[in-house]
Amino acid sequence: MQQSELDFINTLRQSSRYIEQHRGKTCVIYLPGRFLLSRDSVTQFSQDVGLLYNLGLKIVLVMGASPQLDHAFSEAKIDWRLHHQFRITPTELIPLFQQTIGLLRSQLEATFSQANCQQPNPPTLVSGNWVIAQPKGVIEGIDFQHTGKLRKIRHQSISDCLDSGQVALLTPIAYSLTGEVFNLNTLEQACEIASAIEADKLMIYGSPQQLKDLPKQLSIPQLNRIMSRPANNEQARLLTQVSHTNNKVKRVHLMDQDNPSALLLELFSRDGSGTLIFSDRYHQLRDASIEDVGGILGLIEPLEQDGILVKRSRERMELEIDNFIVIERDQLIIGCAALYLNDDNMAELACLAVHPQYQGQELGSELLKAIEVKATENGANKLFLLTTHTHHWFIEHGFNLANVSVLPDKKQSLYNYQRQSKVLVKTL
Template sequence: MPADSFVRSFRESSPYIHRFRGQTFVINFGGNAIADGSIRGLAHDIALLNSLGINVVLVHGAGPQIDAALQVHGLQTQRVNGKRITSPEAMQVLREAVGGARLVVEAALSEGQMGSPMAHAGLQVVSGNFIIAQPLGILDGVDYQSTGQVRRVANEAMERHLAGDEIVLLSPIGVSPTGTLFNIRAEEVAVAAAIALGAAKLVFYMDEDGVLDGNGQLLRQLTSSEIPGLLERQNISADAREHLLSAGAACARGVERVHLISRHVDGALLRELFTRDGLGTLISRDSFEHMRMATVADIPGILALIRPLEEKGILVKRSRERLEMEADHFVVMERDGKIIGCAAVYPYPDQGMAEVACLAVDNRYRRQGRGERLMAFCENWARERQLSQIFVLSTQTTHWFLERKFRQGSLEELPVPRQQLYNFQRRSQVFFQIL
């Protein structure tokens, strides 16, 4: 990587580094990452997260290891509704396979050879009886025997270890208050841990790049309310279906962000967490505050929002008739049915550009990142239309754009149609950002 690219990338990651420090991330990966050796690359990324002050909880699976051990012992198990029926004989084999998988993970996290990314990391990894289990029991006439479910998470004990800069490693086995071991799906353990710890992020490694739409294109962002519609599709993979169900359950219980990323991409975790575009699919929890494209019914709310700024000369005056004609160009931020922010985006496809205009946030909700969120929405809107740049014109908020890495440009750089509309009396300055 050229030196200037490295410096630029490192600087662009700094806002995420500051934001994530002290937060808790729960990361789930399957036994296939252990079997094919990719756990070593993941361990390097985990060491970096730990060095940045992020609390890390790892939840490993052991499916391939369990299947191989059962085959060696001549045992077979059935799966019903995605859950393995675990007989007492299978449980004896399963606990040894899971224990072996856990030791491989611990070994990868303990590497510290000079010259490797793990040098001087000195990671401290703790495992224990953090998952209290209960039997799944008999469902629809099927006795799941030693297959269980999470009854409770010992989150206070885990938090003490996390506060001591230790990484918590959870296995797909829980123990009941009677001392009985139960087989639990690793994904269920990860969801339960994320909810109990109030994790900021829950990350699932998967075989696909993320969730794909009907045309096979990666869906970069979803909200939890979109999950039921996706699950109705016939062409969604079983892997994606399980992760979406888990994401929905986690978001419904307070987890703000769930990330689905490919296990086949080296550094996928870092690219997803520390770059603006990410790598996989981000699923966010629905809230009472959200953004959407405007309709004509939103014009009164937009007018109430922008009129004070127009009177101060910050925004260009727009008539109600003009707003109604351009309503489909506006983005609104809505909170409990009230418009608290807006922006307009006008495409110039022949020049590969889009203009962002009329960016406004209600005075009571400023300085809380809402302007950045509106701008990010407009940027994504432009990217989806294959546009390469956005530009803004400003007279009184120039430093706001400069602080967000916009480049000051000239009138001549604007698309010709926009140059013809330029108001020389306002003498607005022009700023560009490459997408």
């Protein structure tokens, strides 16, 4: 069997649990206009949405159009004014606005039809007047005219559309109760719709500037800290908008708009492709402090007694506490792990433990990911560990069995041959 075939089989096996997790879930996907500029990206995205649809996901697409509108008005030699990054939309520009959005939507629908012609059950894109708009109004003396904001979302109608087996598509165009046409901010629209229908996931394609220096995962407290010191104004606007959804949408995924494979990687791979913002966990992962020594010792003592972990004294724990991270819930330490750095770009993972009452909640995976991030940030390109009981779990998470000889020299000299620990290594 060729390596490519083995890779495919392993990937399929890894993704199987995610397929079941996502079945029947509702997902709102925001497509910025810049993403839609690439025909290849749109074709691949259309195929991927067709796959998600056939795997049982309910999908809402919200389509932006900023660069397309810029191009259309530039070609028409029309200057479209901005105020606080929002377009001012006068009445005379509405026909060209509708024409540009209509053309872009038609192109997307055509691509969907072509990309999914081989699907056993191809998805159908459906649009509707699900969003009721109202004028944005006069701000700082500036009348935004036909630039609008959301007044009401007919969320039950959207849910009915999804339940009937359709893919819902929304654009920047929305209408008021009096029939006026308005230009809406589509990122805001995507976030509000996700909240209104209580979507399981909101997936947003963002620019490199918006995603700059964001970690793989963010809890709400961590999100708030980053919002207090964002990398740039674009990131600040994105995170501020996303933060408004946290009461209703438990998981927000931020993906690179320049990576056409991001959608499937984010949903069906262990490490994802972008940044996950979650509000459905009632715990905090953080660096350990000296006050955590007692909690960590209480957590690992049963494992030490069973011979699963090497015994650590309180004195040693106090000296090495800066190497530890912990998961805390309601002032109880329910998980821990330690990272020890070496001079040869190999780092050691040690003392990974999760409280028995909280096992089965992916906390071990969360600790491992955090350790991998810290190791990479400190220049390590490989992570190793010694274990006597749990090597299967680590193999499932990307580690490979190795010989003692691969360990750093200092670690080899301390290896306990009576304990016969298995050596596992993962390339970061």
